[in-house]
Amino acid sequence: MENNAKVIQAIEKYCLKHPSAYEARPFGEYPICYKVMGKIFVQLNPEEKFYKITLKCVPDKASLYRQLYPGVVVRGYHCPPVQQPYWNTINLDAFFDLDMLFQMIDEAYDAVINKFSKKAKAELLNLSELEFKDTDGEDQDFAKLCNRLDNALDEIVGGKFQRSQYEQFNQRDCIHDVIVAYREGKPIGCGSFKMYDEDHAELKRIYVEPSYRNMGLGAELVRRLEAKAKIKGYRWCILETGKPLEAACYMYKKAGYKIMPNYGQYADMPDSICMERKI
Structure with missing residues (x-):
């Protein structure tokens, strides 16, 4: 051939x-x-x-x-x-x-x-009905989903600690690698990563609309982000989540992520949980 x-x-x-x-x-x-x-x-x-x-x-x-x-x-x-x-x-x-x-x-x-x-x-049957788009932090559908993520976080953890201290680390203008999931043209989930250093990509802004959870979409977004990060030459994925976010912690652990010492900006934030996985 x-x-x-x-x-x-x-x-x-x-x-x-x-x-x-x-x-x-x-x-x-x-x-x-x-x-x-x-x-x-x-x-x-x-x-x-x-x-x-x-x-x-x-x-x-x-x-x-x-x-x-x-x-x-x-x-x-x-x-x-x-x-x-x-x-x-x-x-x-x-x-x-x-x-x-x-x-x-x-x-x-x-x-x-x-x-x-x-x-x-x-899960595959449900995922096969979705479309996945590679985009960047300026994407309007990604922006909408990030706003919904922030609202959801306010409901879950807003009363337990001040989320404002985290906002500076989640700005979309420094995120250049984004995946948005669609069902019948409607954005229902997203995830992204940004460069932490030459070896580490930091996963950010992973979110699935409530009515589309428990179908494996969060894990699928993580897998696709890891694949994309590997193609770009990263060797590890790291992320930060929070103690009140039990469902997210469970998903990351199931995906193979291990708890690591809090890194960088999260070093002095006791409510943060940092995790890593070699990809």
């Missing part, structure tokens, strides 16, 4: 058309990975010297493709032996059937989601 921009773009576009799929680069610039709910189903390497794609698969189907395309479809090149039955690597320089490749990508996606729990499948 000719290594050119049109073919690569076709593959990338096809991967992203799958419900709730998004791009991530957890291993560096390459391979370009495509994930669903944090799980990889495709790894694409578009480099001329290593023009290959690695796909998740079930062992029987993986073996069949290796028999049909000997030497062209092989066990996942990057995998330890115990995982190799579940991944196939395809040499795109020697594979010329784009329709068959798309079928394999469909099967890779299915191989991942079929392993999800009943709860995760239900």
